[in-house]
Amino acid sequence: MKLGPGIARTLLPKGFFASGVNSGVRKYRPDIGLIISDTDMVAAGVFTTNEAKAAPILWCQNLVPSKKIRAVLTNSGQANAATGALGIENNLKMVKACAEVIKCAPEQILVASTGVIGVQLSLDLLVKSLPELAARVTDTAENFANAILTTDLVPKTVSTTLELSTGTVTVTGIAKGSGMIHPNMATMLGYILTDAQIDEKLAHGFLKTAVDKSFNMVSVDGDTATNDCAFLLANGASGVNLNNPADCEIFQNTVTLICQELARAIARDGEGATKLIEVNIFNGQNTELSKKAARGLTMSPLFKCAIHGEDPNWGRILARLGAEGVPAASLNKMNLKLQGELIFQDGAPAVFDRDKLRSLLRSDTVLVDVDLKESSSAAVVKAWGCDFSKKYVEINAEYST
Amino acid sequence: MKLGPGIARTLLPKGFFASGVNSGVRKYRPDIGLIISDTDMVAAGVFTTNEAKAAPILWCQNLVPSKKIRAVLTNSGQANAATGALGIENNLKMVKACAEVIKCAPEQILVASTGVIGVQLSLDLLVKSLPELAARVTDTAENFANAILTTDLVPKTVSTTLELSTGTVTVTGIAKGSGMIHPNMATMLGYILTDAQIDEKLAHGFLKTAVDKSFNMVSVDGDTATNDCAFLLANGASGVNLNNPADCEIFQNTVTLICQELARAIARDGEGATKLIEVNIFNGQNTELSKKAARGLTMSPLFKCAIHGEDPNWGRILARLGAEGVPAASLNKMNLKLQGELIFQDGAPAVFDRDKLRSLLRSDTVLVDVDLKESSSAAVVKAWGCDFSKKYVEINAEYST
Numbered sequence: 001m002k003l004g005p006g007i008a009r010t011l012l013p014k015g016f017f018a019s020g021v022n023s024g025v026r027k028y029r030p031d032i033g034l035i036i037s038d039t040d041m042v043a044a045g046v047f048t049t050n051e052a053k054a055a056p057i058l059w060c061q062n063l064v065p066s067k068k069i070r071a072v073l074t075n076s077g078q079a080n081a082a083t084g085a086l087g088i089e090n091n092l093k094m095v096k097a098c099a100e101v102i103k104c105a106p107e108q109i110l111v112a113s114t115g116v117i118g119v120q121l122s123l124d125l126l127v128k129s130l131p132e133l134a135a136r137v138t139d140t141a142e143n144f145a146n147a148i149l150t151t152d153l154v155p156k157t158v159s160t161t162l163e164l165s166t167g168t169v170t171v172t173g174i175a176k177g178s179g180m181i182h183p184n185m186a187t188m189l190g191y192i193l194t195d196a197q198i199d200e201k202l203a204h205g206f207l208k209t210a211v212d213k214s215f216n217m218v219s220v221d222g223d224t225a226t227n228d229c230a231f232l233l234a235n236g237a238s239g240v241n242l243n244n245p246a247d248c249e250i251f252q253n254t255v256t257l258i259c260q261e262l263a264r265a266i267a268r269d270g271e272g273a274t275k276l277i278e279v280n281i282f283n284g285q286n287t288e289l290s291k292k293a294a295r296g297l298t299m300s301p302l303f304k305c306a307i308h309g310e311d312p313n314w315g316r317i318l319a320r321l322g323a324e325g326v327p328a329a330s331l332n333k334m335n336l337k338l339q340g341e342l343i344f345q346d347g348a349p350a351v352f353d354r355d356k357l358r359s360l361l362r363s364d365t366v367l368v369d370v371d372l373k374e375s376s377s378a379a380v381v382k383a384w385g386c387d388f389s390k391k392y393v394e395i396n397a398e399y400s401t
Numbered sequence: 402m403k404l405g406p407g408i409a410r411t412l413l414p415k416g417f418f419a420s421g422v423n424s425g426v427r428k429y430r431p432d433i434g435l436i437i438s439d440t441d442m443v444a445a446g447v448f449t450t451n452e453a454k455a456a457p458i459l460w461c462q463n464l465v466p467s468k469k470i471r472a473v474l475t476n477s478g479q480a481n482a483a484t485g486a487l488g489i490e491n492n493l494k495m496v497k498a499c500a501e502v503i504k505c506a507p508e509q510i511l512v513a514s515t516g517v518i519g520v521q522l523s524l525d526l527l528v529k530s531l532p533e534l535a536a537r538v539t540d541t542a543e544n545f546a547n548a549i550l551t552t553d554l555v556p557k558t559v560s561t562t563l564e565l566s567t568g569t570v571t572v573t574g575i576a577k578g579s580g581m582i583h584p585n586m587a588t589m590l591g592y593i594l595t596d597a598q599i600d601e602k603l604a605h606g607f608l609k610t611a612v613d614k615s616f617n618m619v620s621v622d623g624d625t626a627t628n629d630c631a632f633l634l635a636n637g638a639s640g641v642n643l644n645n646p647a648d649c650e651i652f653q654n655t656v657t658l659i660c661q662e663l664a665r666a667i668a669r670d671g672e673g674a675t676k677l678i679e680v681n682i683f684n685g686q687n688t689e690l691s692k693k694a695a696r697g698l699t700m701s702p703l704f705k706c707a708i709h710g711e712d713p714n715w716g717r718i719l720a721r722l723g724a725e726g727v728p729a730a731s732l733n734k735m736n737l738k739l740q741g742e743l744i745f746q747d748g749a750p751a752v753f754d755r756d757k758l759r760s761l762l763r764s765d766t767v768l769v770d771v772d773l774k775e776s777s778s779a780a781v782v783k784a785w786g787c788d789f790s791k792k793y794v795e796i797n798a799e800y801s802t
Binding site: 049050051052053079081082083084116117118225226301302305306308309311314315316318319321322323325326327328331332344347348349388389390392393394395396397398 | 450451452453454480482483484485517518519626627702703706707709710712715716717719720722723724726727728729732733745748749750789790791793794795796797798799
């Protein structure tokens with residue numbers, strides 16, 4: 001199953017509306033966004049495992065799973081993390097102000113914040129922007145997707161429709177993430193919206209399964225942020241209920257594919273990245289070790305620099321796999337492909353055309369296929385990352401505090 | 402206890418000789434080195450935990466602890482890692498050739514290799530250089546320390562004499578390491594030489610204790626190499642036996658300090674580094690978590706970039722500590738100092754003079770003091786790292802395969 005080529009990227013499911021405006025926190029760019037539904041929504045969420053959780057994370061953790069969420073508010077530029085009691089208070093004030101504007105209870109509003117850590121919210125500016133934000137909602141995700149960006153270069157949205165046994169539903173994914181990307185159990189900011197009818201428990205299961213195979217397998221720099229979160233919001237506006245196993249399977253696959261597409265987009269837009277790296281681990285002994293190895297590889301600064309230099313330095317791949325605990329017995333029989341070219345075979349360097357490989361590495365997408373030959377499972381463990389460039393250093397040496 | 406300022410850095414202990422010559426593997430620089438003792442030595446070793454162990458590591462693991470080591474041979478430029486059965490065979494051939502030249506059994510020679518992974522040794526060149534290498538030994542560490550370097554900019558040696566109850570002994574440390582530095586249970590290449598009389602068990606204990614507080618707490622890039630190892634070699638030439646607890650304590654402290662001095666030197670000479678970062682964690686709940694947190698911080702690309710930019714971005718410090726599992730309760734009461742300036746106090750941002758701090762951050766050494774306030778232990782957990790620069794990317798995008 002693949003998402004079709006003709007995806008309407010910014011289409012929202014029925015009954016969803018979104019907006020993004022500039023509140024004045026940032027000079028020109030939109031910096032506050034709203035997703036809102038006509039009716040109450042079922043909402044599931046997964047959150048960062050970082051012990052330094054931002055105020056909005058603490059707020060949302062208490063609300064989901066829920067069946068009466070009405071909106072998600074998101075501001076960019078200020079993460080409201082490491083802001084102490086005042087940060088929690090400011091988050092609540094912003095939520096209450098938003099609840100007044102959109103006429104619901106504060107507990108019906110989820111919040112995500114992203115930006116600099118340790119800075120208090122510019123509450124006055126944010127609150128003042130809320131009426132305009134609510135007034136400007138449209139039926140596309142575009143403005144919202146732009147408003148939640150920080151060092152991202154491009155907005156990240158993907159949308160598709162599904163034919164289920166009792167009708168058609170739409171699923172739309174929106175994400176942001178560019179630096180401090182190494183989610184654990186959750187993600188940067190991810191929003192999966194659907195007009196299907198789902199209960200909270202099912203919603204949480206769909207989200208958790210998809211996130212574990214997507215956002216939790218993407219790393220830009222190995223740093224786990226304080227504000228990572230992903231939501232699945234279902235407003236039921238399609239009238240299509242997900243109540244048979246076949247439909248659930250189609251739906252789960254779609255949510256997973258959408259999250260993987262967003263994960264890929266996040267890695268490709270990693271700070272300073274010039275290349276997306278996609279790692280596939282085949283036939284590992286156990287999934288956890290394969291995941292660790294795949295993620296480890298996407299985190300290796302040496303490997304990331306080699307890919308940046310379009311250098312087929314497979315020694316660094318092997319070294320990292322070994323460091324992650326892939327047993328010597330596997331390393332001694334494994335195969336390794338870079339851009340489909342076999343460069344390490346049966347545990348020993350293979351003869352390969354270096355010039356050809358170098359030229360294949362000029363691509364903006366680099367595929368690493370590791371076959372550990374320890375099993376013959378059909379399941380592939382996938383992870384995504386990006387190369388390490390001077391630009392990454394530049395961005396992060398100068399990102400203001 | 403501190404090492405004195407007047408350390409004769411390249412002095413070897415009694416009965417030790419060392420050399421380094423160019424074998425032709427590298428164009429101009431010395432690329433093969435030898436440490437040799439007049440008499441049999443007690444030798445202890447600790448090795449990389451990477452599953453992808455290089456041929457020389459596999460060789461040495463079978464030899465130590467030993468009481469009859471005569472020499473350590475080290476080549477740079479070719480790591481002899483991921484080289485399969487031929488790599489193991491080449492290692493043995495090199496050892497046998499060396500044993501013939503210096504007239505001992507092959508099992509009396511330890512080997513360390515460092516350089517590009519996946520390349521077979523240039524055996525002919527290396528073997529041909531052995532007679533000259535053996536002929537050129539002197540009583541200083543200088544040529545050896547130079548011959549083992551790869552991307553290192555400076556050789557790393559430190560030497561001191563100790564007054565023990567029954568006489569004077571000398572301890573000399575030599576190390577190399579610049580990239581792929583994130584040792585686990587062992588190190589890049591480290592050699593601790595002494596003319597004290599010690600048995601193998603004691604030697605192993607001294608080495609292990611020192612390495613855990615030094616080489617195992619230094620990270621340049623989070624990548625654990627295939628060739629990491631550290632040796633303690635004791636030839637007893639001083640006639641001074643380490644057999645009372647007071648002497649053992651002095652000796653242990655010295656070995657630890659020497660290893661820490663070398664660890665600092667390695668971090669400072671990290672690939673592309675412009676600054677040494679020293680992290681101190683005070684009053685943690687448990688040492689393992691404090692170690693994890695300290696090491697995590699020295700590995701955070703975001704924090705390393707901020708330090709490179711001389712930017713007091715404490716939010717990234719907090720985020721990383723939280724990501725490493727420092728509990729929210731500690732984060733909510735901790736103090737944080739950068740260059741001695743208090744920037745986060747009792748779990749909240751402190752008021753500090755940003756201009757003053759920025760100017761303090763221009764130093765080539767950056768101190769991070771974290772007080773978790775969970776205990777009142779005198780023990781400080783220390784870790785060392787370096788900043789992340791464009792130069793790191795340049796070096797590692799272009800390091801040849």
